[in-house]
Amino acid sequence: MNSFNKQAALTPPKNASELLDIYFLDIRSALLESAAALDRIERAAGGKDILDDPRIQDLKRACNIIMDGKNNRSEQILLLLSHPLE
Amino acid sequence: MKVIEPHIHMIARTTHDYERMARMHTVACCEPAFWAGYDRTSARAFHDYFTHISQFEPKRAAQYHIQHYCWICINPKEANDLSLSREVISFIPEFLAAPTALGIGEIGLNLNTKNEMTIFEEQVELAVKYDQLIWIHTPHLKDKLKGTKMMLDYLKGHGKIKPERICFDHCEEHTIKMIRDAGFWAAMTIYPVTKNSPARVVDAIEIYGIDHMLVDASGDWGPSDPGTLHDAIFEMRKRGHKEPVIETVFYNNPCYFLGQCEKFRLTPDRPREEAWA
Ligand SMILES: [Zn+2]
Numbered sequence: 001m002n003s004f005n006k007q008a009a010l011t012p013p014k015n016a017s018e019l020l021d022i023y024f025l026d027i028r029s030a031l032l033e034s035a036a037a038l039d040r041i042e043r044a045a046g047g048k049d050i051l052d053d054p055r056i057q058d059l060k061r062a063c064n065i066i067m068d069g070k071n072n073r074s075e076q077i078l079l080l081l082s083h084p085l086e
Numbered sequence: 087m088k089v090i091e092p093h094i095h096m097i098a099r100t101t102h103d104y105e106r107m108a109r110m111h112t113v114a115c116c117e118p119a120f121w122a123g124y125d126r127t128s129a130r131a132f133h134d135y136f137t138h139i140s141q142f143e144p145k146r147a148a149q150y151h152i153q154h155y156c157w158i159c160i161n162p163k164e165a166n167d168l169s170l171s172r173e174v175i176s177f178i179p180e181f182l183a184a185p186t187a188l189g190i191g192e193i194g195l196n197l198n199t200k201n202e203m204t205i206f207e208e209q210v211e212l213a214v215k216y217d218q219l220i221w222i223h224t225p226h227l228k229d230k231l232k233g234t235k236m237m238l239d240y241l242k243g244h245g246k247i248k249p250e251r252i253c254f255d256h257c258e259e260h261t262i263k264m265i266r267d268a269g270f271w272a273a274m275t276i277y278p279v280t281k282n283s284p285a286r287v288v289d290a291i292e293i294y295g296i297d298h299m300l301v302d303a304s305g306d307w308g309p310s311d312p313g314t315l316h317d318a319i320f321e322m323r324k325r326g327h328k329e330p331v332i333e334t335v336f337y338n339n340p341c342y343f344l345g346q347c348e349k350f351r352l353t354p355d356r357p358r359e360e361a362w363a
Contacts, residue, residue: 009292009293009294009295010291010292010295010296010327010331011292012292012325013325013326013327014325014326019325022325072259074259074286074289075259078230078231078258078259079231079260081227081228082228082232083229083232085231085232085235
């Protein structure tokens with residue numbers, strides 16, 4: 001292993017409250033876009049059956065990770081959306 | 087602040103993009119050999135393409151005071167045809183001699199097939215034989231995790247590989263750790279729909295630190311923009327990160343990795359022991 005490979009995290013200069021101020025509207029917007037896209041798909045012809053599509057099921061599981069996950073939510077969602085390693 | 091774009095397909099971009107990059111203080115860009123938007127019909131088409139990225143693009147970039155470098159290989163999307171791939175491999179050494187060719191890349195996997203892996207391995211051997219740096223394309227979406235692991239396991243078991251001389255590109259949250267734990271460089275591509283956003287790239291830098299990390303915008307035929315690299319710089323400033331740290335990620339780190347090839351002409355503004363301390 002290389003001696004420079006310290007893998008030292010970079011401390012975020014801003015605190016959690018300041019970061020929430022910066023990102024709250026972005027998070028709100030991303031959630032609204034997701035909700036509206038699912039509504040759009042559901043109200044189209046065939047909308048009731050499409051909810052069983054495995055991709056929709058994956059997205060619902062991803063939502064649970066956002067709700068219940070801790071620290072590495074984005075990594076957990078990517079693992080959920082990956083072909084499994086044998 | 088000077089910026090280096092470590093991965094962009096300028097063949098797919100307009101001259102106006104060079105002009106914009108210059109205005110955003112980009113001083114160098116690197117173009118790995120990849121797919122052309124369609125499958126080529128003969129090895130000669132690859133020969134023409136390698137000529138384009140090793141001769142024409144450096145001239146076009148120079149008009150904007152941007153140094154243009156290239157990487158040469160048969161890309162994974164067209165590597166399933168073994169005989170075509172081997173014909174292309176036969177004239178790669180001719181292009182590695184170009185004054186702006188930095189190494190073999192972007193080799194890798196696309197759908198993780200047996201033939202893709204065979205051609206990946208043969209090009210790793212070529213890099214070892216000619217003592218070249220390697221730039222690796224990891225697969226997209228669902229295939230990324232498995233494909234990254236396949237290449238990593240192969241390289242870890244190879245015996246003649248120096249991880250410091252190899253960069254895995256298109257890394258995301260689920261692949262960065264295994265790559266860096268093995269001593270390789272990890273590059274993150276900003277490609278907002280299918281890869282990273284500027285914000286997620288900065289998250290990864292905060293979580294894993296700045297050493298052995300690169301960021302690129304990978305502008306090509308899909309929805310992408312050279313400006314997103316500069317959006318990531320702004321994202322770091324927005325979060326209050328200090329200028330020397332930002333400069334290390336977007337200028338010094340590319341110098342540390344690419345500078346291992348003596349043809350790369352830019353130098354870091356301080357040694358990496360100091361920049362990564
Ligand atoms: Zn590429």
